[in-house]
Amino acid sequence: MASTTQLPIPPSPATRTIAEKPAVRSKGPGRMRPNLLGGLGGWLWLAVIIVPIYYVVITSFKNQAGFFTSNPMLPATEPTLDNYKLVLDNNFARYFANSLIVTLGTVLPALLVSFMAAYAIVRGRGKFLSLTNNLFLLGLAIPLHATIIPIYWMITKAHMYDTLLALILPSVAFAIPVSVLILSNFMRDVPNELFESMRLDGCSDWAMMWRLALPMTKPAVITVGIYNALHVWNGFLFPLILTQSPATRVLPLSLWTFQGEFSVNIPAILASVVLATLPLLVVYVIARRQLLSGLTAGFSK
Amino acid sequence: MAVLGSTNRGVRDSGPSGWLAVPALVFFLAFAVIPLIGVVFLSFTSWNGLGEIKLQGLASWTTVLTDPVTGNALVVTAKVMFFSFIVQAPVSLLLGVFTAGGQKYRAALAVLYFLPLLLSSAAVAIAFKALLDPNFGLGPGFNLPILAQDWLGNSDLVLFVVVFVIAWQFVPFHTLIYQGGVRQIPASLYEAAEIDGAGRLRQFWNITLPQLKYTIITSSTLMVVGSLAYFDLIFVLTGGGPGYSTRLLPLHMYLTGFKANDMGAASALGVMLIVIGLGLALLLQRLGGKNRNASQLEGA
Numbered sequence: 001m002a003s004t005t006q007l008p009i010p011p012s013p014a015t016r017t018i019a020e021k022p023a024v025r026s027k028g029p030g031r032m033r034p035n036l037l038g039g040l041g042g043w044l045w046l047a048v049i050i051v052p053i054y055y056v057v058i059t060s061f062k063n064q065a066g067f068f069t070s071n072p073m074l075p076a077t078e079p080t081l082d083n084y085k086l087v088l089d090n091n092f093a094r095y096f097a098n099s100l101i102v103t104l105g106t107v108l109p110a111l112l113v114s115f116m117a118a119y120a121i122v123r124g125r126g127k128f129l130s131l132t133n134n135l136f137l138l139g140l141a142i143p144l145h146a147t148i149i150p151i152y153w154m155i156t157k158a159h160m161y162d163t164l165l166a167l168i169l170p171s172v173a174f175a176i177p178v179s180v181l182i183l184s185n186f187m188r189d190v191p192n193e194l195f196e197s198m199r200l201d202g203c204s205d206w207a208m209m210w211r212l213a214l215p216m217t218k219p220a221v222i223t224v225g226i227y228n229a230l231h232v233w234n235g236f237l238f239p240l241i242l243t244q245s246p247a248t249r250v251l252p253l254s255l256w257t258f259q260g261e262f263s264v265n266i267p268a269i270l271a272s273v274v275l276a277t278l279p280l281l282v283v284y285v286i287a288r289r290q291l292l293s294g295l296t297a298g299f300s301k
Numbered sequence: 302m303a304v305l306g307s308t309n310r311g312v313r314d315s316g317p318s319g320w321l322a323v324p325a326l327v328f329f330l331a332f333a334v335i336p337l338i339g340v341v342f343l344s345f346t347s348w349n350g351l352g353e354i355k356l357q358g359l360a361s362w363t364t365v366l367t368d369p370v371t372g373n374a375l376v377v378t379a380k381v382m383f384f385s386f387i388v389q390a391p392v393s394l395l396l397g398v399f400t401a402g403g404q405k406y407r408a409a410l411a412v413l414y415f416l417p418l419l420l421s422s423a424a425v426a427i428a429f430k431a432l433l434d435p436n437f438g439l440g441p442g443f444n445l446p447i448l449a450q451d452w453l454g455n456s457d458l459v460l461f462v463v464v465f466v467i468a469w470q471f472v473p474f475h476t477l478i479y480q481g482g483v484r485q486i487p488a489s490l491y492e493a494a495e496i497d498g499a500g501r502l503r504q505f506w507n508i509t510l511p512q513l514k515y516t517i518i519t520s521s522t523l524m525v526v527g528s529l530a531y532f533d534l535i536f537v538l539t540g541g542g543p544g545y546s547t548r549l550l551p552l553h554m555y556l557t558g559f560k561a562n563d564m565g566a567a568s569a570l571g572v573m574l575i576v577i578g579l580g581l582a583l584l585l586q587r588l589g590g591k592n593r594n595a596s597q598l599e600g601a
Contacts, residue, residue, distance in 0.1 A: 073442030113325040120321035141582035146574035150339025173332030205317040234421030236533035280419040296481030
């Protein structure tokens with residue numbers, strides 16, 4: 001491990017066991033008598049998770065009179081789509097588009113620069129790179145949100161207040177430490193021999209990065225992309241302090257403003273919650289396996 | 302093989318140049334490192350957010366450190382951090398072990414367990430605000446008067462409600478981390494234990510827990526350092542109230558800066574947050590052993 005001197009993370013025992021290809025563990029406990037206590041706990045937690053979600057969904061289909069008179073835990077007797085119509089008529093598409101722009105505008109550049117940095121940190125040598133890496137590691141230990149006041153000051157000074165770019169720039173920076181960490185953890189597992197043989201074929205680093213390192217670390221790239229996308233899509237603090245007009249409003253902030261505008265119309269407020277979550281739910285349904293296994297691999301390494 | 306590898310490494314002096322790391326470094330310097338320096342600088346100034354920034358020495362620090370609200374915010378933050386940890390850590394560890402089992406029904410349950418990951422903090426807060434309403438939520442829904450408390454208006458209860466909602470939102474993520482950790486434990490260990498006649502509890506205690514050591518450190522660090530970032534959920538759910546009973550440090554910083562327009566004092570609070578976060582992260586690393594440090598840390 002030539003890299004241990006500059007990188008303080010030796011491979012974990014867990015990483016090594018991956019290489020040895022452990023058998024899946026499912027056979028182990030499965031052979032024993034069924035775990036009743038575990039099963040009970042499992043179903044109990046399911047109830048904890050599902051009750052709030054169920055409540056939000058059924059309430060969003062009630063009309064206001066129904067909300068005040070019916071049992072809160074029973075579905076609407078006359079389901080209505082009026083709440084959804086109200087939310088959609090209140091500029092929802094705009095907020096959705098803003099969220100999409102900010103998320104893609106953050107995740108793609110963050111992935112690109114983090115991937116390049118991870119490649120340099122893992123494959124390269126020298127004081128500059130090890131200092132850079134240590135700086136990023138430090139960024140992981142600091143609650144970066146404590147810096148919102150200078151960020152607000154910089155954004156207003158740069159005349160970017162109330163623009164989508166104001167949300168994108170700091171979000172990219174905040175995404176870099178964890179992205180570089182996960183990507184370089186995976187990149188370190190790519191066998192050196194592969195790089196050497198490409199080098200002998202006369203490949204440049206630029207070519208090796210895209211033709212070898214990228215395909216070999218694809219699961220990590222997907223993990224990092226998903227993790228950052230979830231964070232940015234659901235982010236609230238930057239939009240709250242760096243934007244104010246409806247033209248730059250993103251979905252999480254719109255939920256909060258709907259809450260103010262609709263005030264006592266709880267079913268409509270909850271319909272906005274459902275609509276704001278729906279895009280991620282669709283992604284989850286389509287790419288669940290990829291999403292969960294990616295996150296598991298990325299953080300358990 | 303090893304010999305080949307080491308000679309090749311000698312040839313590798315034409316490794317990638319450092320410039321590949323420069324774009325990431327520039328972003329990080331501009332929007333993380335400079336603000337970090339900036340927050341220290343601003344804590345020695347007076348600024349209302351719009352006008353001139355004036356140097357004023359230690360005045361902001363004196364204000365912040367003598368303000369009883371700051372002391373209260375520190376206590377509330379510590380309480381939420383502590384209770385969140387003792388609720389979330391065991392629950393997500395057990396759920397991680399549970400979902401890592403191969404049974405089909407567990408896999409199906411796991412799909413539903415991870416749904417809260419998809420919701421924004423604002424969405425979670427709004428959903429619970431409605432659900433916890435004493436007149437139109439849980440209580441009348443299940444016809445149980447004990448559930449019809451004024452959950453968010455009672456300053457004795459509200460802290461625990463906040464801890465519960467935080468757990469609801471973040472346990473799924475930690476479950477995922479533990480699930481991954483459990484799946485990497487070699488099956489041979491369990492097979493050997495079974496041959497030795499070790500029961501389920503013994504296997505959990507003697508194999509699963511020790512093998513998950515690093516996962517536990519990772520997840521715990523994320524939980525503790527992460528609890529310094531609980532802002533949006535509490536901002537929407539309680540706004541820090543009733544009174545100051547859920548005004549955690551990050552929220553206190555925001556309200557001081559952007560509502561009371563005292564950016565100097567808010568910056569001093571920001572510096573406090575940074576110092577506490579760094580201190581806790583280092584402490585947890587010490588506890589967990591020196592080596593595997595970095596991958597356990599994550600700011601958000």
